[in-house]
Amino acid sequence: xxxxxxxxxxxxxxxxxxxxxxxxxxxxxxxxxxxxxxxxxxxxxxxxxxxxxxxxxxxxxxxxxxxxxxxxxxxxxxxxxxxxxxxxxxxxxxxxxxxxxxxxxxxxxxxxxxxxxxxxxxxxxxxxxxxxxxxxxxxx
Numbered sequence: 001x002x003x004x005x006x007x008x009x010x011x012x013x014x015x016x017x018x019x020x021x022x023x024x025x026x027x028x029x030x031x032x033x034x035x036x037x038x039x040x041x042x043x044x045x046x047x048x049x050x051x052x053x054x055x056x057x058x059x060x061x062x063x064x065x066x067x068x069x070x071x072x073x074x075x076x077x078x079x080x081x082x083x084x085x086x087x088x089x090x091x092x093x094x095x096x097x098x099x100x101x102x103x104x105x106x107x108x109x110x111x112x113x114x115x116x117x118x119x120x121x122x123x124x125x126x127x128x129x130x131x132x133x134x135x136x137x138x139x140x
Contacts, residue, residue, distance in 0.1 A: 003048040008076040013046060015074050016060075023064050035063040051075065062104040065097055 016031075025031045028046070032039040037056045044050035054077055061068035072078045091099075102113055 004051065006048065006051050006076070008074060009045070009048060009051075012052070012071070012075045015071060016042075016045075019060070019064060019066060019071070025064075031060065031063075035059040052077075061100070065100055065104070067096070067100050 020026070020028075020031055025034070028042040029039040032042050035056070036059055041050065041052070041056055045052055052075055054072060057071045057075060057077065058068045061071060069078070098113075098117075102110055105113060
């Protein structure tokens, strides 16, 4: 099999390696197994024999609980955007992670996420309302 034209290859592989480091994944085969893709796919990307598919990148992102957007962009599969265009860019990392988990979840998993965090959200909203009321009484 001959090498394909893929100018973004080195940048993509660098980002893929950084992702592996962040998640302490030592080998491509472990990443492939975690994501449910073939090790041969990753090997072909590294050897310039194939480009990753949107599905493969989405599976990697889902398995590592990361956003697929940056990997898809660096792979040349979607057009890049500035971080300013990312509506999640200013969020705390834990909130970004929660959003990624939610987006990658099936219907039942989404319901579980919502039922788990809803009491906390309601409590914080109640506390904020009590603070507003207390501040309103002080200024009267």
